[in-house]
Amino acid sequence: MIPRMKTQLFIPLFFVLALINFSCSKEIPPLPDNLVLFEATELGFTSEMSSKTITLQFLRPADAACHITLRLSAFNIDLQQTLEITPQPVNGIITIPIAVGQTSGSIVLARKPGVFMSGNERIELAIDGTGGVLVVGERRNLNVRFASIVSEGTTMTLQGGTGGASAVNSVFVNFRSNTQAQVERRSWDLGFWTGSEFRVILNHTTAAAAIALNKFDLNQVNGSDTVGVNLTVGPTNPNGMSLIDNVEGDLNRTIIGDVSANDAENRVFIINRGTGGGIAARPWMKVRILRSANGYTLQYARITETSFRTLHIPKDPAYNFVFVNFDTGIVRVEPRRTNWEIMWTGGVNRTLSGTTEVAHYFADQVFINHRAGITAAMVMTSNVTWDAFNETHLAGLAMSSGRNIIGSNWRRVTGTPIGVFTDRFFVVRDAFGNFYKLRFLNFHTNDGGTRGFPNIEYRLVKRGG
DSSP states (O other): OHHHHHHHHHHHHHHHHHHHHHHHHSOOOOOOOOEEEESOSEEEEOTTOSEEEEEEEESSOOSSOEEEEEEEEEESOOHHHHEEEESOOBTTEEEEEEOTTOOEEEEEEEEOTTOOOOSOOEEEEEEEEOTTSSEEOSOOEEEEEEOOOOOOEEEEEOOOOSSGGGOSEEEEEETTTTEEEEEEGGGOSEEEEOSSSOBEEEOTTTTOEEEEOSOOOGGGOOGGGGTTOOOOOSTTOTTGGGGSOOTTOOGGGOSSOBOOSSGGGOOEEEEEOOOTTTOOOOOOEEEEEEEETTEEEEEEEETTOSSOEEEEEEOOTTSSEEEEETTTEEEOOSOOTTSOSEEEEEEEEEEEETTEEEEEEEEEEEEEOGGGTOEEEEEETTTSOTTTOOGGGGGGOOOBOOTTSSBTTTEEOSSSSOEEOSSEEEEEEOTTSOEEEEEEEEOSGGGTOOTTOOEEEEEEEEOOO
16 A cells, blocks of 8 residues: 555655646746836826826836836926926936836926926927836837916016016016016126017117227237227216117117128227116226127127137027027027017116206116017007097007007106106017007006006907907
8 A cells, every 4th residue: 555655645645746847947927027118198288277198107116116207397487486296307317206016107297387388398308317126118209288367467576576667677567468577687798689680779778888999909909099089878888879789779789780791891999887776887898890600709808808609699580699608608588589578677768958968877767578479559548548449449559569559658756746657658569460459557666656666467469360
């Protein structure tokens, strides 16, 4: 009996060993790559949505902890002004932590309160890295497009910043999208025109001034060239108007003038960067500007420096100008050319000193974006009231493309009473044919406002085609 029992035990063991040997002789197929991909290649973020979650899906749960990095690109949108993004981007990169077993990752876009968009804004997200745990799938890029709106109008406090009558900022307003953009007046020195001509403007918001020398080499210019030179902009200098650009914004009447295609004809200019509106004096600069293949070449240095720096400034037709700061290089100042209608700022203008026309810095001026085709007209309430004004009244308006059509015509800073004029308002036509009526509510302690933070109201009168 014993031998038979051993035989019975041996046979099952034999088969077990045989099966193990057979299974080991075949290679176990590896798991397929664990893919990560967007749910779609294009999503809409409509105006009625306050937030949107964007999901990255995995083929299966993550085998190990990792980080997914997304590359973020923005088009026609200032992300800091419009969106809260979680996780927060750092230098255009969003990092999403992934834990073991997680089946997806996500980011959240949240619209900031009171923000409206024009409809041509979009962001692009691209999966840039996964740490080796996940493999990027076919849908690695995502376009998020924002719905367009044409604002019906609102009230807005312009953020001119500290300083009162010497408020530090210029403010650009876009009625259609209910947005404003602020920039420090002293943040730029020269503006380079992006149209077909080669024209350069001085910073009128700092009361910058310049003169041309009969020299064509920066290294030949030194302190002796400034002896007896008066670049003061103000009533004390009767020659001030000859030192500044045309105050109506005529590009044919700038101090630097046309930049010649012949380098030998382009002179050196001495520039006083401006002290208008309480800006501290800065060293004078010497500059020479040349044409380049698709823009400009700027040569610049301080008066006493014996060498100069060179900066290439490409034209960008999406903007009126490309701006340069002598300390930091190319800087963004104006929004895109079709994304603003008015600019509230301090800046240089003309006035009379006795019978002599002189240049002077004035606070609280409003300029229209005439270079983008914006036009405006002033309406007296004795003819039609603010509430009554509607589309039927547009036909009788004489719309003007003059930059200063609003200018200082909306407020009184001397005499009685100081404050906004309540007997008038303005009509502004934007680059898309929308007509808005605009009035100023207050800007001074005398009219219930705060200097540097004027309140405006605008309402849509007629929608463009």
